[in-house]
Amino acid sequence: MHLVLLFIALALYIAATASFLGHLLSSRAGMRRAGLWLLGAALAVHSGAIFSRGVEQGHVPITTFHDALSLLAWFVVGAYLFLQARYPLAALGAFVSPLAFIFTVWAYMFFSGARDLAARLPSAWLPAHIAPTVLGYAILGVSFCLSLTYLLQERQLKAKARSGLFRRLPSLETLDRLNHQSVTWGFSLFTVGILAGSVLAKSAWGHFWSWEPLEVWSAATWVLYAVLLHARSVGWGGRKSARLTIYGFGLLLVSFFGVSLVYPGRHGLG
């Protein structure tokens, strides 16, 4: 049941992506509205998928790689729609929808054979580790989209706004401010996730930290975001900040996917 719902959500994510792109390229207001409705519908269907998966498992579905990915996509869309309700950020949908699509496709691909960590680590610290990490990743994913939009708008304005595109993108200052806020939130949750993870490691294996590849990459990502946040106070706002946010999210994806799959350590999720 939940795979069927997930599949419908995938189709809706694609449709939303097409609508948002259509809005950016053609300026039709109807396309923007359609995009938002489609994305909202996708979120609703995706919620249904997560709910039915939870019923199936008897607990919040979060302890397999498949579920974490699915939840990640869900959080990204939820965080975006939450922001969109407060600021006119329809242009961002053109980046958020495909991102949600990619995460959901990954979730789909990892469904068969996903190991349930709950079986190996029956500790309350496991969800306490995964939940803030995934939510943090999602918010950093939104800030990644904000940064892409920022760079696009910056390019329009530097190039003397020759196409009408700049009109449909939010202002640089808005994007920069929201980027700062979302990085702050995402980074904080990410930190909480790491701390909870080390407590979990201590209780399960006796060490807070064991230099696993995923741990090292995560630490590197953490340092990059910390630098980014600090650099703002010395004037690295705007374009530089947007670039760093994009690199940071790239690093994060590498640690989340690449390392987990290539090096099957304790975090080996596949």
Added chain:
Amino acid sequence: MEREILIVGLSHRTAPVEVRERFALADGQLDDAYQRLLSTPGVDEAVIVSTCNRVEVVAASGDPEKAVPGIRAFLERLPAEPLPLRAEYLFVRPGAEAVRHLFRVAASLDSMVVGEPQILGQLKETYSRAAAIGATGAILHRCFHKAFSVAKRVRAETGIGTRAVSVSSAAVELARKIFDRLEDKTAMLIGTGHMGELAARHLLAHGVAELIITNRTFERALELAREFRGTAVPFEHFAHHLRRADVVIGSTAAEAFVVTARLVQGVMRERNQRPMFFIDLSVPRNFDPGINEIDNVYLYDIDDLEGVIECNLEERQREARRAEELIDREVQAFCAWLESLAAVPTIVALREKCESIRKAELEKTLATLRDLGERERRALDAMTAAIVKKILHAPITKLKHSEDRRTEDYFIDAARRLFDLDDPERK
């Protein structure tokens, strides 16, 4: 009797301003003018649209061939000394063309600056005055209200009115895409050229909180500062104040660059890299083009702004085409309604509707009363037919023999609406 909408007049497309101005109507002349117009043979209803771009008579007429020369003579008598209208100044739009013309005027597609919003308000006022004088009836009532709703739709569904088409408004539009809000921003005006002053005025009108003014002649800066409630700073020191400015407008007659890229780099460090927007409105240019290369700094000179406007105008043209399509459909719908607005088809439709209701109800009743004989059935049929006929007798007589044309239109329109006779697709 068939009715037609008719427009006779002159506009900025057919007559130069020195001709148009002589036809402009003062408020005090309106009553008199309407009286003369309505006594013109063939004119049943009329509205005089008089703005600085047009003097047009919109009329509903049962006899356009008689009405056109009459309206023309009326127009010729409008100036203080009667002026024979040269044929090329005047345009005549009959029937569907007239309806389209009115819809296009209301939607600001016929304006000098396509998409400017004032015309709709002027038209509404014009119409309500004509209605107050009693110059309008069912046809122009419907026609003008349709024009207003079409204009609203055009505004809502196409982007026709949303584009900046002046240098100042393009500057504001860009500032809004760099800054979140203008209410906490400061602008600096360097030099007091006309364009710069205009841009500063526009920025203040759109919420910019503070204005710093500098000029080689300090007195002039002081003068402007008083007018704009800004602060004047001496020209020698403006560089020290530059870091406070988020928007900088250059409008001096200087031969060399007044602000260099080096200066801006230093200022950006002091500002902790907060964005700046430079608007160079002078020729030769005041600001070093290299400024645009600096991170978080955006420089637009006069050509760049013209470029934005040009692209806006093109976009307006595209939107205008979409608006034309929308208007085409509405014109068709209106003309269909107008055609139906005649006594004979209305009476036929009214009879058909009542007859079909009678038949349906009769069948329903007879179906439940199976034990009735043929005689009773026929009696019921005759009785219901008589009821319908008697009820319809008075309205149909009124529709056939109204005292004048305007009353006839009024009754026909009322009958069609009360009995819901219009094809729903035509509404």
